[in-house]
Amino acid sequence: MTTASEAAALAPGGEARSGFSFTVGRRIDDGLGRTGRIDTPHGPIDTPAFVVVGTKATVKAVLPESIAAVGAQAVLANAYHLFLQPGPDVVDAAGGLGQFMNWPSPTFTDSGGFQVMSLGVGFKKVLAMDAAGVADDEVIAEGSTRLAHVDDDGVTFVSHLNGDRHRFTPEVSMRIQHQLGADVMFAFDELTTLKNTRAYQENSVDRTHAWAIRCLAEHRRLTAEREHKPYQALFGVVQGAQYEDLRRAAAGGLAALEVDGQSFDGYGIGGALEKENLGRICGWVSESLPEDKPRHLLGISEPEDLFAGVAAGADTFDCVNPSRVARNGAIYTADGRYNVTTAACRRAFTPLEEGCGCYTCTHYTRAYLHHLFKAKEMLASTLATIHNEWFTVRLVDSIRASIAEGAFADYRTEYLGRYLSGRR
C-alpha cells in the first residue's frame, strides 16, 4: 500500500508539505451529512469515521494490532497527559506519537483543553448537571479540589500525578502537539460546563477565539521551524455551549480566521452538549463552517449521538466511552447495552453479541467474560474493549456506507428503532 505521505509528496501542484487534504464524497439529501476522505501523511481516513481514543499513547488494555483489527482508522491521544508523562520531547525523539506507540496509521492529539474543564471543576459530572437556577461561575464538583485555574492568557494546572504546577497557554499546547507529531492537532480551547452562566460562556467563547489566533500563529511558526517533519493539520475548536448565537458566531469567527495566510485545516465541535440538543447544536456549527473542511465532533460515541452528529455534518468522532465502559463490564450491541457482570450471563454460552465478527465474539462467550470480570482478570478489559471498539467503529462505518448508498435516513430510523427499544 502506498502511504499517503508518499502520495502527498508526489501530488502534482499540491501545496508544499501539505500532505493533508479533505475530499467530500456523497451528501445526505436533506441534511448536512456527507461521506468524505481525509488524507494525512500517515494514510487516509474515510469519513464519517470513529477515532479510537488512546489518551496516553495507548488504547487501554489492547494491542495496536487489535485496534487495527477492529477497523479503526485513527487514534487520538492527549497533549496534557503525554506532557506530564513521558514528556513531549521523549515522544518527539521516538519519532512521533505513531512511531512511539506502534500505530502506523493516522493519529490525532487533543490540546489539553478538555482538562481545563475536567481538572478545573474537580472531576465530576458537572457537565451533565442541570443549569437551571445556577448563577455561579466558580463551578466545582462537591468535595473536589480544583486542579486547574483559567485566565485570559492560559491555564495553570496542578498535575494530578504528583502535584507539580504547570502552565498551559495556546503556544505551549502547540509546541507540545508539534513535538507529539500527530497528523491532526486541536487548538487549545476552554471547555465550559452547562452550569456556567451565559455571561461566562460569552467571555469563554471570546477567550477561545483569542487563543485560536495565537494557536494559528504558533502553529505557523512551528510548521516552518520543523520543515523536515510531516505536515500536521490544525483544527480550531468551536465552543458556545447551548446558545445558537454563540455557536454560530464562534464557528463563523474561526472559519474566517487567517493568520499570515494560515487558516485551520478543519474544525472541532466541542463543549458540553446536552444530549437532546446535540444534533441541533452541531447543525448550527456545521452551517457556519466551510463545507470543504472536515468537522470533528469531540467526545461523542453513543449510537443515537453518532447518527445525530453525522446528520448534522460531523465527519469524525472520538470518545473514551466504548473503552471505559468496556473496562467496567458494559457491552454495546445492536439491541442496546447490557452489563456482562450480571448474573444472567453466568451460564450464557453465547457471544457478547450474536452475529458479531469481532475477535472476542468469534472466540469467547458471555459466560467466560462474566467469569473474567468476576475474577478481576485483565483479559476481561481487553476482550470487552475489543468488542466495544469494534461495535462503535463498525457502526460509523455502516453509517458511512448508508450515506454512500443514499439510504442514511432509513438506516438511522431502522437502526435506532432496534437499538433504543432493545435497550435495558
Add this chain to the structure above:
RNA sequence: GGCAGGUUGCCCGAGUGGCCAAAGGGAGCGGUCUGUAAAACCGUCGGCACAGCCUACGUAGGUUCGAACCCUACACCUGCCA
C-alpha cells in the same frame, strides 16, 4: 490435667447493659460512565402483611424494666504450662 483467650449476619471483623438488625471490609445483587485524575464510582445487602412486627450475635438456663454485651453450665476452637 492446669492456666489464659475465643465462638457476631454468606465470609472476615468491630461492638462489652438501652442510641444494635448490629461499624468497617469482602463476596453477592443491581446500576452509572460521551475531547480518560476511572481495571472507577454509586446503590443494595436477615425476613415480612415494612413509620411496625418476627427471627438473629455457639447451646441451654439465669439476672435485669431492658442482654450480642452481666452470671451459671455445657459444647467446640486457640495459645502457654505439664
